[in-house]
Amino acid sequence: MADFDNPPSSVSINPWDALRRFTNARIALGRAGSSLPTAPLLAFNLSHAQARDAVHQPLDVAALHASLRAAGFDTLDAESAAPDRDHYLRRPDLGRKLNDESAARLRDYAAAAPAAFDIVFVVADGLSAYAAAGHAVPLLERMRAKMTGVSIGPIVIARQARVALGDGIGELLRARIVVMLIGERPGLSSPDSLGIYLTYEPRIGKSDAERNCISNVRPEGLGYDAAAFKLHYLLTEATRLKLTGVKLKDDSDMLLQAARVSGSALAP
Template sequence: MDDQPVSPVDENPWDALRRFTNARIALGRAGSSLPTAPLLAFNLSHAQARDAVHQPLDTAALHDALRAAGFDTLDAQSAAPDRDHYLRRPDLGRTLCDASAASIAALAADTSEPPELVFVVADGLSAYAATRHAVPFLTALRAKLGGWSIGPVVVATQARVALGDGIGELLRARIVVVLIGERPGLSSPDSLGIYLTYEPRIGRSDAERNCISNVRPEGLGYEAAAFKLHYLLNEARRLKLTGVGLKDHSDALIASPAQTGGAIESG
């Protein structure tokens, strides 16, 4: 007789497909519930997503990493005084606090030639994303930006996407690019979103900017994202616009079919 215990888990016939995706498929079943292992994994992912939302951005470490990579940096903070206000009052996250607005305006006044391009690295809804991906992505992109005048990288806290409009307007930049932590998912607590806006100014709508989403090694890799952003930047400069009027056709220029895990959107 076979003395091996019978597993209480009913296996899912799709189990062989799980290696192709991080999605929660083919988890099996134990009675009317999930097996213990996938249930614990779900609880861990949920905790990581919550932590990503509340974890503060280590701005000192990010400044050090950016400067070590050869970028000039400066600080900015939104009008949201803390994380609680940031989560409850999205409007405050779209506006610079008075001190940041004054310091950026003073820097712009001392700059004779405004930059074509300004990057803003923002915590958004996942400081993990900004911490892990901003520097390697910018390093991959910088190699493609010959001929562009680039301003300092602004490290922004308690920030929403539209905060970049006020920053870009004060610095008189032609284009602002906001690298921001996206809303965490249960399989991606560190996804980075990239938003670009031509002629940024307060009051720009989401329809006037483009977005590249899911930038991370498990999604859209740094090189692929840098290629796409470089294409959009050149097109924005040529057409003098971003948003719904700027379409992405960069996939037709990619020699290899790799790295299709991200998404490109307008608006």
């Protein structure tokens, strides 16, 4: 007799289903007839919507200023030459240069500062405001604890920003090194991934080959403590060698692994 209370499932389970626990990649989803089962299809649509939202969601600048100042940081505002999100997405070149008002503001701040800064951090919306809003403050708090004896400039919150916008900001604020914390292009499993780009002696016209990158900073990717460890290593080496980019090699993974094996704390 047929069991009408427990009908057989119409979903065919993929034999690799057990491997799904090792990755966020969409593998072994099974099938229903010749198509995907409803649950993974809906999950894909949700992830796609979250990625689109991450690109278009504006950065809550007031909230970020408040969070940074509550954590004890000074802050400044900056905007690129892209007047709105549509121009930002269609004209990457506009996101790489400051608008006139922002340039004047930073120039005036630098003129009143008693000395140049060793490091200036820029927090930028990039392609994911979620990343900047969620991850910048905890990462900066960990970095500040590591950077004794280093002069840190105000945290510049930049809107409609591409990576190279940091070059103009660092040049105007007379920074030895500029560190850009920017929302990365969202993926279908990571709408809030933060990228870190550091450039020695920033100035307009620097190429991407003259900077280093740390990617996928978020609790589900490269955690805050590990990211701060790597960034501190690169900043120390950049200061020693007086350069960043392809000539600065990131050998921090060996030190990071040694710290994990010995049980040393990665954060103060």
